[in-house]
Amino acid sequence: MASPLVAPPVVKAKALNCPSCGAAVELRGFGHALTVVCPNCLTALDTSSPEIKILGQIQEAQRRTLWIPLGTRGKIGGAEWEVIGFQTRMVVEDADCWDEYLLFNPYKGFRYLTEYKGHWNFVTPLEPMPARLALARRPAVSMDGVVFKHFSGAEAMTSFVLGEFPWRLQAGEKVVCDDFVHPPSVLSSETTQDEITWSRGEYTPAADIWKAFALPGKPVPGRGVYENQPSPYAGKTGGRWVLFFLMLAVLLCLATFFTAFSQNNVVFHDSYHFTTLNNADKDASFVTSIFKLDGRTAGLELTVHADVQNNWAYFNFALINDDTGSAYDFGREVSYYYGSDSDGAWNEGSQTSTVYIPAVPPGHYYFRVEPEMDTATGPYRKASARYNAMVYEITLRHDVPNYSWFWIAALLLLIPPVFSTIRARSFEVKRWMQSDYPPVTRGGGDD
């Protein structure tokens, strides 16, 4: 029982003839449009009342090729949208421009696609007013508990229009545009003398736009880092650090495990006297008694302690397997100096040196040791016999845990999170360099 006053069931699309040039102008907005620009002569028409008025030529007659032509439909966020209008907006101060495509759905209303240097945003008008916050040095707003930092503010005006718009276009009208970012979102405000309107943009990869509107070819890659472009590193860096600490914990567990199961017992200990005074020209090398390494193949730790003072000693060692004859050759230097000068007492070096010998199989072993030390000459030779003699001790521990693998592994594990952190930082620096708050001052230092 439809009442005669109920509107007809199907709303028809309309068209009009441009009162300026006579060309047919297709209307896609079912009467929502208050301003329509004739695609032929680029004259702006006021369509807010049935008598169409000419608003005039608000732009230089120029031809623009739109990435998405008027009348193209595409699906974004599960809804179908038709491009019904296009405008270029220009920052008054530096003539930097961005483009806006007006999207329409007769049930769901209006949305925008903005494009700046290949970076796209899907923008929804916002009815709530984000709450203003005062952060340390720059303004911010919050919405649903998320903080958006002020990125930039500038006075802008419309420099080119095509198609239709649900508002009255006023040539040369300037609005103050402010962007607050929380990638991949941006909250934008436009302030005129009478009101402030808000919208929310979501960064959308150009490839998604091309797919949604079935556009030919491939999009031009975005230049630079855009204000709300999500960082490819941001989400991963935290995870990489978590992974690093997990792996470090595993390493620590392993190290603890090895420590607990290492015998770490002394298998050889002896002390010797050496002097350069009597046998300086003789071969000083000798062999030790035989000792036994039991159990598994394990690491050995040799410590040599020599009571050198203001002198050095060098020890050539050979660890020789008495069963097979195979030998491990290595050398250690011990040097210890001290004294006092105008800054007070000082000392350098150590009387003790330690060396780790990895993976020594069990068996019977002995050492061949060849000590050397500096033979003091001149006044030192007479001053003290201690310059030319020493007592040294050799201690050998068996099945000693070795931690060098732990440090190497920990350093290797550090590479991905550190690399990721550096990349993430540099991405953020590139982003904020374009803002009103550049983290690094450009140029500078020319004096």
Add this chain to the structure above:
Amino acid sequence: MKSSNCPNCGAPVQFRWSSAVQTACPFCRSILIRTDIELKNVGQVADLPPDPSPIQLLTEGVFKGKKFQVTGRLVYQYEQGNWNEWHIVMADGQSGWLSDAQLQYAVSFRADGIALPSQAEISRGKRMHFQNTDFEVSTLTVAMYKGFEGELPFPYYGKSDMLFADLRTSGRAFGTLDYSEAPPLLFLGEWVGFEELQLKGLREFEGWK
């Protein structure tokens, strides 16, 4: 459903909503005001401007789990164009409004018993606090009735240059202060997405599903 006859043409006039105060005769387009005893003819309905709203009389929907039906409509005109206030009746008989301004939808209900600033005290940026929510006056709009259809909870004719104050919050809650009466009326409600309203009985648009 109550039924009477149009005092002008005698046609049967039905009220879908028992509290309706005003309707239009669907046949002769007389504006009919309901009093306790009779229907009074106070004028003729002007032609509604061609309107692209997808909503129409008898459209049904859901707000916060409660079903509603559209029974009437007021069209307001202001400097920047028109907007619709669709009168809705909830399943429990409560009367509310579904507004559609350039396809931005909101549902609101009249809130009584709250002390309100007078027209002289209101200005853009003024902050108010009702029902545990902070509101800020975002815009002041002077509007006039452009037309009506269906059933309304009050007589609409004879007013012009009415002042409305839009009250916004940082969330979905919004309000309207209506200075067409003294003391003013307060409507409180929420912005709603088109999908959330689950509207049925909508108009169709050529070329759209």
